[in-house]
Amino acid sequence: MELQGKRIVLGVTGGIAAYKAAELVRLLGKRGADVQVAMTEGATHFVTATTFQALSGQPVYLDQWDARMPNAMAHIDLSRSADLILVAPASADFLARIANGMADDLLATMVLARDCPLLVAPAMNRQMWENPATQRNVAQLLVDGVQLIGPDSGEQACGEVGAGRMVEPEEIVEEVIAFFTPKLLADRKVLMTAGPTFEAIDPVRGITNLSSGRMGYAVARAARQAGAEVTLVSGPVGLQAPQGVTRINVRSALDMQAAVMAHAATSDIFIGVAAVADYRVANAAEHKLKKDTGGIPPIELVENPDILAEVAALKDGPFCVGFAAESRNLEEYAQSKRRKKNIPLIAGNLIQEGFGGDDNRLVLFDDTGVHPLTPAPKSVLARQLVEHIANMIGRA
Numbered sequence: 001m002e003l004q005g006k007r008i009v010l011g012v013t014g015g016i017a018a019y020k021a022a023e024l025v026r027l028l029g030k031r032g033a034d035v036q037v038a039m040t041e042g043a044t045h046f047v048t049a050t051t052f053q054a055l056s057g058q059p060v061y062l063d064q065w066d067a068r069m070p071n072a073m074a075h076i077d078l079s080r081s082a083d084l085i086l087v088a089p090a091s092a093d094f095l096a097r098i099a100n101g102m103a104d105d106l107l108a109t110m111v112l113a114r115d116c117p118l119l120v121a122p123a124m125n126r127q128m129w130e131n132p133a134t135q136r137n138v139a140q141l142l143v144d145g146v147q148l149i150g151p152d153s154g155e156q157a158c159g160e161v162g163a164g165r166m167v168e169p170e171e172i173v174e175e176v177i178a179f180f181t182p183k184l185l186a187d188r189k190v191l192m193t194a195g196p197t198f199e200a201i202d203p204v205r206g207i208t209n210l211s212s213g214r215m216g217y218a219v220a221r222a223a224r225q226a227g228a229e230v231t232l233v234s235g236p237v238g239l240q241a242p243q244g245v246t247r248i249n250v251r252s253a254l255d256m257q258a259a260v261m262a263h264a265a266t267s268d269i270f271i272g273v274a275a276v277a278d279y280r281v282a283n284a285a286e287h288k289l290k291k292d293t294g295g296i297p298p299i300e301l302v303e304n305p306d307i308l309a310e311v312a313a314l315k316d317g318p319f320c321v322g323f324a325a326e327s328r329n330l331e332e333y334a335q336s337k338r339r340k341k342n343i344p345l346i347a348g349n350l351i352q353e354g355f356g357g358d359d360n361r362l363v364l365f366d367d368t369g370v371h372p373l374t375p376a377p378k379s380v381l382a383r384q385l386v387e388h389i390a391n392m393i394g395r396a
């Protein structure tokens with residue numbers, strides 16, 4: 001419950017993405033936030049206040065002249081009690097109004113009267129977004145300290161394609177969590193690997209493993225939420241890169257090694273979460289192997305480079321963190337990998353608990369000893385690992 005105890009005023013303005021704000025209320029509530037919805041008149045043409053009231057469990061505010069507050073000052077009272085005002089979707093018209101300090105409806109007045117931070121998730125047609133007037137307003141809002149979430153690019157409700165789509169509710173929630181996360185890795189460059197590698201046998205077949213990338217992607221997200229600039233070198237997985245993380249897609253261990261070594265010297269921290277194949281096929285076929293050419297094709301294996309050990313051996317290289325997935329003797333094997341690769345910290349997990357799935361059990365091994373973490377969702381463990389790293393590098 002990352003947002004437990006946080007009071008968020010969610011402003012909803014007029015646009016087709018307003019229907020996604022209903023899901024946003026639900027997701028924020030699931031993470032523990034107390035959500036108070038305020039709508040512009042335009043938003044009520046897309047979704048009713050009843051929907052938001054049912055999902056938030058709170059009365060919805062629409063009108064500047066709403067007299068429900070004892071002092072009849074909803075715009076002051078609602079913003080004073082909030083930890084954050086989030087406007088999603090934020091229309092072009094709304095951005096223009098708040099960039100100019102207007103107070104012509106309840107939500108704009110609340111924004112002007114606030115003494116808490118403001119996040120906005122713009123949503124509009126691509127031409128409206130690209131219009132110099134909107135860009136001027138956005139530039140002004142950034143100067144004023146307003147934080148922008150998106151917009152994304154893609155297909156729009158009007159059928160056009162371009163920038164202006166509201167960021168999806170799940171990602172907006174992650175941005176809100178990021179906003180409240182202590183910036184333990186501020187100004188740090190984190191380089192990471194995640195997922196499996198794929199070692200080709202022929203153009204369609206290969207050797208790989210069951211890593212889903214979930215653990216690595218959770219660590220990438222947690223590091224970015226802690227303020228780091230994150231580069232994620234990812235093997236083939238079906239996951240979306242977390243907002244604000246730079247992803248480099250690779251396939252084989254050699255590709256992964258090349259991408260990592262191109263960035264390692266300029267990184268502060270390297271975290272190897274990938275399940276890198278120890279061997280690759282030396283005699284990979286250029287064309288698809290045919291069954292009827294006689295006999296079982298011989299597959300010759302050669303050892304892959306140990307990427308983590310190579311980064312750890314760099315002079316003045318980054319602080320290195322490894323992972324170890326074992327089927328037994330977790331402590332013995334993880335500690336031996338830590339010593340062999342000469343790294344200060346390794347996170348051990350059992351293969352039956354670590355591979356795939358949303359949950360895991362991690363045990364951290366470092367010079368000070370053994371630190372078992374309570375079994376939890378990978379997102380929670382990833383945050384604990386980031387805190388441990390920040391402690392070790394003297395940032396927490």
Ligand code: PMT
Pocket residue numbers: 193195210211212213214215216253272273274275276277278304305306307308309321322323324325326337349351354355356357
């Ligand atoms: O992706 P998920 O489904 O969420 O699963 C997560 C996970 C189980 C894959 C993850 O938590 C994990 O344990 N990753 C490491 C897997 C492993 O067993 O690695 P290893 O023991 O082969 O290697 C130890 C360390 O050296 C790892 O940090 C690995 O990235 C690194 N390594 C290994 C071989 C190699 N050639 N180069 C490396 O850098």
